[in-house]
Amino acid sequence: MSSSVTSETRRRRGIFGSRGGGRRRDRAPGEPRYVAFLFLLPALAFYLIFTMLPLLHTVWLSFFEWDGLSLGTWAGLDNYREILNDEDIRGAFIHSIELILYYSVIAVVVALLLIMVIQRAKVRGLTFFRTLIFLPQTIAVVVVAQAFVWIYAPKGPLNTLLEPFGLNRTWLGEFSTALPALGFVGSWMTFGLAFVLFLAGMQRIPQSLYDAARVDGATLWQEMRVVTIPQLRNELAVVITLTTITALRSFDLIYNTTSGGPGGETRVPSVLIVLNAFTYGKVGMASAIAVVLTIIIFAVAILITRIGDRSEHA
Amino acid sequence: MRKWILGAVVAMLAALIAACGGTPGQDTNASSSAATTVATAASDADNPFAKYGDITLKVWSADNQDPGPMPVIQELAAQFEAKYPNVKIELTFKGFTDYMKVIKLALSGNDAPDLAQGNQGFAVDGALVKAGLVLPLTDQLETMGWKDWYTPGTFQQFQWSDDGTKFGEGTTFGVAQFGQSTGMFYNKAKMAEAGVDPTTWATFDDMQAGLKTLRAALPADEAVINLGNKDGYEAVHAWGMIQGAYNDDAQAIRDWVFQADGATFDTPGNIKALQVLKDWVDAGYFGKDYNAVGENDAAAAFGKGSGAIYMGGNWQAGVIKEGLGDDAGFMNAPPGASGKHIAIGSTSLPWHISSKSKYPDVAAALINHLINGEGSAQLLYDQVQIPAVQSAPQPEGDEYLGAVATGWQQLVKDGGLTLFPDWSSPSMFDTMGAAFQKLMAGKITPEDVAKELQDDWQKYHDELAKG
Numbered sequence: 008m009s010s011s012v013t014s015e016t017r018r019r020r021g022i023f024g025s026r027g028g029g030r031r032r033d034r035a036p037g038e039p040r041y042v043a044f045l046f047l048l049p050a051l052a053f054y055l056i057f058t059m060l061p062l063l064h065t066v067w068l069s070f071f072e073w074d075g076l077s078l079g080t081w082a083g084l085d086n087y088r089e090i091l092n093d094e095d096i097r098g099a100f101i102h103s104i105e106l107i108l109y110y111s112v113i114a115v116v117v118a119l120l121l122i123m124v125i126q127r128a129k130v131r132g133l134t135f136f137r138t139l140i141f142l143p144q145t146i147a148v149v150v151v152a153q154a155f156v157w158i159y160a161p162k163g164p165l166n167t168l169l170e171p172f173g174l175n176r177t178w179l180g181e182f183s184t185a186l187p188a189l190g191f192v193g194s195w196m197t198f199g200l201a202f203v204l205f206l207a208g209m210q211r212i213p214q215s216l217y218d219a220a221r222v223d224g225a226t227l228w229q230e231m232r233v234v235t236i237p238q239l240r241n242e243l244a245v246v247i248t249l250t251t252i253t254a255l256r257s258f259d260l261i262y263n264t265t266s267g268g269p270g271g272e273t274r275v276p277s278v279l280i281v282l283n284a285f286t287y288g289k290v291g292m293a294s295a296i297a298v299v300l301t302i303i304i305f306a307v308a309i310l311i312t313r314i315g316d317r318s319e320h321a
Numbered sequence: 322m323r324k325w326i327l328g329a330v331v332a333m334l335a336a337l338i339a340a341c342g343g344t345p346g347q348d349t350n351a352s353s354s355a356a357t358t359v360a361t362a363a364s365d366a367d368n369p370f371a372k373y374g375d376i377t378l379k380v381w382s383a384d385n386q387d388p389g390p391m392p393v394i395q396e397l398a399a400q401f402e403a404k405y406p407n408v409k410i411e412l413t414f415k416g417f418t419d420y421m422k423v424i425k426l427a428l429s430g431n432d433a434p435d436l437a438q439g440n441q442g443f444a445v446d447g448a449l450v451k452a453g454l455v456l457p458l459t460d461q462l463e464t465m466g467w468k469d470w471y472t473p474g475t476f477q478q479f480q481w482s483d484d485g486t487k488f489g490e491g492t493t494f495g496v497a498q499f500g501q502s503t504g505m506f507y508n509k510a511k512m513a514e515a516g517v518d519p520t521t522w523a524t525f526d527d528m529q530a531g532l533k534t535l536r537a538a539l540p541a542d543e544a545v546i547n548l549g550n551k552d553g554y555e556a557v558h559a560w561g562m563i564q565g566a567y568n569d570d571a572q573a574i575r576d577w578v579f580q581a582d583g584a585t586f587d588t589p590g591n592i593k594a595l596q597v598l599k600d601w602v603d604a605g606y607f608g609k610d611y612n613a614v615g616e617n618d619a620a621a622a623f624g625k626g627s628g629a630i631y632m633g634g635n636w637q638a639g640v641i642k643e644g645l646g647d648d649a650g651f652m653n654a655p656p657g658a659s660g661k662h663i664a665i666g667s668t669s670l671p672w673h674i675s676s677k678s679k680y681p682d683v684a685a686a687l688i689n690h691l692i693n694g695e696g697s698a699q700l701l702y703d704q705v706q707i708p709a710v711q712s713a714p715q716p717e718g719d720e721y722l723g724a725v726a727t728g729w730q731q732l733v734k735d736g737g738l739t740l741f742p743d744w745s746s747p748s749m750f751d752t753m754g755a756a757f758q759k760l761m762a763g764k765i766t767p768e769d770v771a772k773e774l775q776d777d778w779q780k781y782h783d784e785l786a787k788g
Contacts, residue, residue: 071345075425077452079345161610180551180612182762267751268553269612270758285422287747288444290345 062301069294075284079291086295095271096279096296100303102186103255103275109190110197110254111247117194118201118246122209123231126217137206141199148196152263155192159264179265185273192260197250208242209235244315248308255304276300370405370683377409378683381427381437383420383670388639390499390669393700394691401690408683421445428454428675435678436687438670439495441478442744443488443580443781446671450494451485455673457492461685467496470693470710471668474736477575479671486785488744489579495671498692499701500709500729502653502666502738503558503634506641509648511629515539519630522655525566532606535629544608546601547628549619551612553754554743556598556761558665559632561739562654563594565663574663574739580746580782587771595760595767602761612758624649635666638725639705651724653731663737666729668709702726746781749774 069086073079090096130136143151158165159178166175178188216234225233236243258277261267267274267282276296284293370376380398384390391414398410413434415423421440425448428437439446439455449455458479462468479495481488507519515538522528535545550556568574568590577584601607614622620637622628624644631641632654642649653662672691674684691697698708702716707729716722732738743750756773759765765773 068345073345074448075345077448081344159613161613177610177613180610180614182759182764266552268551268754268758270762270764271751271755282748282751286444286750288448289747 065294065297068291069298071291071294073290074288075290082291086292087299089292090295090299095274096276098271099274099276099279100299102273103257105186106190106193106254106257106275107251109187110193110257111250113190113194114197114201114250115243115246118198118205119231119236121202122205122235123227125206126209126230126235127227137203141203143196144199148259149263151192151196152260155188156264159188180269182269182272185265185269189261189264189273192264193254193257196260197253200249201246204242204246205239208239212238240315244311248311251307251311252304255300255307368405368407370408370680370686373407373680373683375407375409376680376683377411378436378680378687379411379413379432379434380687381413381415381420381424381434383415383417383424383438383440384498385414385416388704389636390701390704390706393498393697393704393706396700397691397694397697398687400694401687404690405683405686410687425449425452425454428673428677433675433677435675435680436684437673437675439673440670441667441740443785444747446479446494446673447481447485447488449485449673450481450483454676455494456676456678456681457483457494458496458674458685459492461689462493465685465689467689469712470496472711472733472736474572474575475668475709475733475738477579478667478740487579489575489581495673496688496692497668497671497709499669500666500707500733501634501636501669502707502729502732503561503632503664504651504653504725504728505562506623506631506633506637507650507652508623508626508629508645509650511535511539511626511648512650515629517629519650519652525563525655525657528655532601532630533604536604536606539629541605542608544611544628545606546630546632547619547623548607548611548632549614549616549622550758550761551615553758554750555616555619555633556611556757557742557753558634560594560598560757561665561742562632563597564591565737565739566654566657567591567594567597568657568663569659569661571661571663571735571737571739574742577778578740578742578745580778580785584778586774586778587768592767592771595770598757599760599763599767607761611761635707635725635728638722642705642721649721651721651728653728661735661737662731663735663739664732665741666732666738667740745778748781749777752777 068079070082070084071079072082072085125133156179157163160166161177161180165178169175176184178184212234216238217230220230220234256277257275258281261273261275261278262281265273267278277300280293280296280300282293283289283296382391382394384394395412398412402408402410420438421444424437424439424445427433428449429452433454439449446455458467476493477489479493479497480491481494482491505519512519512535515535517531517534517538519528519531522531532545539545546559548555548559564574565571568588573584573588577586608628611619616633617637617640620631620633620640621644623631624641626645631637635651638651653664656662672688674681674688678684693710693712698710698713699716701708702719702722705722705725707726709729711730711733713726715726743753746752753774756765756770760767760770
């Protein structure tokens with residue numbers, strides 16, 4: 008800010024706002040007046056009541072052993088200790104980390120490859136394809152889940168397609184294929200988001216950068232590496248953050264397809280939260296898993312954002 | 322300035338924490354009102370409840386299947402209203418899963434239903450007894466003759482210690498309407514085609530030989546036993562029949578379900594039965610799609626002609642009959658060395674009288690009418706349900722339904738209902754489902770299964786001991 012603007016502001020305040028004249032409270036120039044917080048209050052109140060309060064309540068409950076009905080007993084950190092020691096619960100966290108590979112990494116890589124193609128070739132009916140590719144994002148996950156239960160069914164379309172080659176499997180029923188099969192659905196869902204965001208970001212990249220690269224004889228891959236990816240840095244950070252969070256908290260897809268089976272092979276933390284809270288009668292345990300999941304998601308989001316920031320200064 | 326905001330935020334957070342603090346469940350544990358014994362002196366010869374004036378009896382049920390139990394309950398309730406014109410019955414039906422999530426809260430609330438179904442096991446019935454929300458039925462057993470309804474082995478599933486910690490003995494807190502046992506449905510046409518007659522299977526070994534013949538006769542991609550194990554429990558139901566063949570003592574199996582001291586899953590009989598289940602998988606009796614199909618879909622597929630046998634609950638009798646028509650047959654799995662029929666099964670959900678009800682005598686009369694009212698058996702048969710009470714007549718002129726009813730009665734008579742193993746702990750349903758899926762996929766051995774289940778059992782046993 009230039010000093011002329013601040014002095015102008017000060018002078019005006021002096022005319023309309025001064026009561027006794029002279030120096031008033033020490034507010035740095037340009038700092039918002041307290042009254043601004045009044046405007047934030049409604050939103051802040053909602054946020055506190057409907058987000059912060061339940062969150063804190065969950066943290067509080069996680070220190071109890073409580074069946075949701077009779078009197079709870081203080082458990083201290085017991086629930087958290089059990090999370091660390093229980094193989095099944097740790098397994099669930101590992102499953103959701105595996106899902107990141109599908110929801111985030113594969114979706115982003117495929118979207119970038121497609122962008123690379125579009126960058127080179129003029130595609131007719133881009134608007135149509137953009138809508139089509141984004142479509143999975145707009146469908147309720149329960150519907151997606153039902154659709155894929157049908158697609159993956161033992162005598163479903165996928166197996167009908169693969170049967171001539173002897174590649175038909177019980178996709179959601181076999182230990183080795185259940186999680187990858189669900190992961191693929193995840194990639195399919197998040198890919199559209201990645202693609203559309205990258206496409207938007209790409210239109211912002213000046214053509215001159217590509218021209219310059221081509222004059223220097225850059226290959227398709229080099230063009231990608233030195234022009235497209237660095238220019239899409241912000242979009243990448245947003246997409247990776249969103250898809251990773253989606254992967255970590257995935258619930259509806261899994262609950263509506265395998266409910267965690269076969270043999271617990273697709274159990275993720277959010278499924279365990281529901282089981283503990285509503286089936287096992289362990290509300291404290293459910294809360295503790297929820298808190299750990301929240302912390303992990305929070306940490307991952309911060310980590311990705313920081314990496315995004317750092318590369319910006321590099 | 323910064324400090325001011327920081328202070329405000331800290332203050333606000335502190336207020337929030339204070340608001341959500343306190344021991345959870347504190348206020349829901351209000352002392353349960355002591356049941357008032359209402360004098361039963363009848364002022365009106367025909368209607369002993371006339372003295373109450375116009376009253377409404379709130380009734381909650383999870384038996385919402387139609388066709389199925391729901392129309393039976395509706396019809397019997399309407400009969401009751403006609404008999405006692407001053408009593409209005411307000412029926413509330415919910416699906417099983419939703420119902421079980423809310424019933425405990427509903428019965429602990431101020432507007433509690435007078436009459437409601439619970440669910441056998443620690444998770445629901447145990448909690449209701451522990452919280453004093455349901456009345457003991459000791460008087461009705463004697464005065465209304467309810468004690469003759471079931472055998473002692475069947476009664477155990479309604480019995481609790483008064484503090485709700487011991488299951489399978491003590492005071493009776495509920496009674497139930499219809500019988501839900503597991504058995505063997507078979508496709509008569511497929512059996513005949515393969516030259517197998519299951520009605521001649523006198524022992525479990527005969528059945529084993531028959532399965533072998535069937536495997537050879539049926540096309541390779543068709544399962545002999547149609548199984549829908551997507552949710553993990555259907556294989557357990559089928560296995561219960563194998564377990565019954567290799568165990569002589571159903572009471573020992575029930576004791577494990579009841580969390581009796583010293584009970585164990587790790588018995589030679591159970592290990593052998595688990596091994597037989599794995600052998601059946603390896604022999605291809607179940608095909609290979611069983612983990613991708615749910616129970617209801619598998620029963621429906623069996624009705625449409627997939628597989629020669631369906632081993633599962635008699636609650637699927639209607640669907641299977643509808644699909645197979647006259648080709649549908651039913652029998653209990655043949656017994657093992659003990660000569661007794663032993664399999665998974667129990668009554669339907671127990672009816673409880675709320676300890677908050679102002680008209681417990683009216684509620685008891687309604688239970689009596691629902692379970693043993695005149696014509697109630699036929700109403701159940703019309704909906705392909707099997708009455709649980711011992712005195713119920715056989716269905717007339719329906720061979721298939723008669724066989725399903727006989728299946729239930731055989732198990733009751735032999736004291737062979739092993740109840741449902743997942744009652745033994747709140748997490749057993751999932752533990753068992755996952756362990757069985759792993760066993761069938763060859764990931765773990767029968768001994769591992771026994772250990773996983775016993776570990777889960779022991780964990781809950783310790784929790785119960787802690788109180």
